[in-house]
Amino acid sequence: MVRQAARRLWDDWDRFFFSTTSAQAMAGFRVTFAAFLFYYFLYRRWTLFFFYGPMGIVESGLAYPRHLPLQFSLFAWHWSNTGVAVWPYYALTLGLIACFALGYGTRLAAMGIWVLTASWLNPLAVGLDAADYMVRIQTFIVMLGALAGCFSRGARRVEIWPLKLLQLQLMAIYFYSGVYKIAFPEWRAGSALYFVLGDELFGRFDFAWLAGFPNLVRAFTYGTLLFELALFPLLVWVPRLRVFVLVSGVALHLGIAATMKVDGFIGVTAMFYLAFLTEGDWAAIVARLAKMRGKFCRAILAR
Structure with a gap:
């Protein structure tokens, strides 16, 4: 009986990681992820050039790059003259992202994207946030999948394990975030969101009025903990509840x-959520886009 249970568990694990999906679904993720990376590096350009560029804080001696164990950077050997190379590196980064999006040399492109992303972000002494760490993780996982041919053009069916790794990574991020939060008395007391939203550095509006609604603050605070510690990590794997959990996360x-x-955190999290779309979801999206394109073309021709 134990052997049968172990065998069934192994078969379920094997299906979870090594089932296949359509190349169309993986291509949809590849193109969307590349579009996000393009936006990300445009969004981050000011930070990168402020750090590495001509008259940047490294060249000016105002700050020095970090040298952390097991965190490499292509820029490590020419800190004294980074301004000369920053534009070629930046152009190469965007060029590799474009190649990956179009499906040209996906293996080399994905490897180059990961190497350059790590090179840009690893040494930063200032300007990093949680989104940047997640981008490094995503580019690494996508690189592994690309090296295995999961994002290459021409195949009809490909293994789905890169998306499963992204799913598990998001689950781990949520769960660890929840565990980290409950270490603070404000979260255990249910008042944390009042202070988070009231922080002038991060808050978009004045939420001082929330002081008059302690039960509302408590509900949102405990609701956040419930989502991160239980709702997402456990229920997202239940097929009937998957859509509900994902919609709750999007909300x-x-x-x-x-x-x-x-703002950067929202985009990088969306890429994790895309990993939960099924083959049928991607087929429906493609069909919808094709229908919209047909309507658009007909509208243009009618003018």
Whole structure:
């Protein structure tokens, strides 16, 4: 009986990680992820050039790059003259992202994207936030999948394990975030969101009025903990509840985007959520886009 249970568990694990999906679904994720990376590096350009560029804080001697164990950077050997190379590196980064989006040399492109992303972000002494760490993780996982041919053009069916790794990574992020939060008395008392939203550095509006609604603050605070510690990590794997949990997560992050200045965090989290879309979801999206394109073309031709 124990052997049968172990065998069944192994078969379920094998299906979870090594089942296949359509190349169309993986191509949809590849293109969307590349579009996000393009936006991310445009969004982050000011920070990167402020740190590495001509007259940047490294060249000016105002700050020095970090040298952390096991965190490499292509820029490590020419800190004294980074301004000369910053534009070629930046152009190469965007070029590799474009190649990956179009499906040209996906293996080399994905490897180059990860190497350059790590090179840009690893040494930063200032300007990093949680979104940057998650981008490094995502580019690493996508690189592994690309090296295995999961994002290459031409295949009809590909293994789905890169998306499963992204799913597990998001689950771990939520769970660890919840565990980290409950270490603070404000979260255990249910008042944390009042202080978070009231922080002038992150809050978009004046939420002082929330002091008059302690039960509302308590409900949102405990609701956040419930989502991160139990709702997402446990229930997202239940097929009938998957859509409900994902919609709840999207609503949570839209609420964060509307109330807090953490714009980069929203985009990188959306990439994790895309990993939960099924083959049928991607087929429906492609069909919908094709229908919209047909309507658009007909509208243009009718003018």
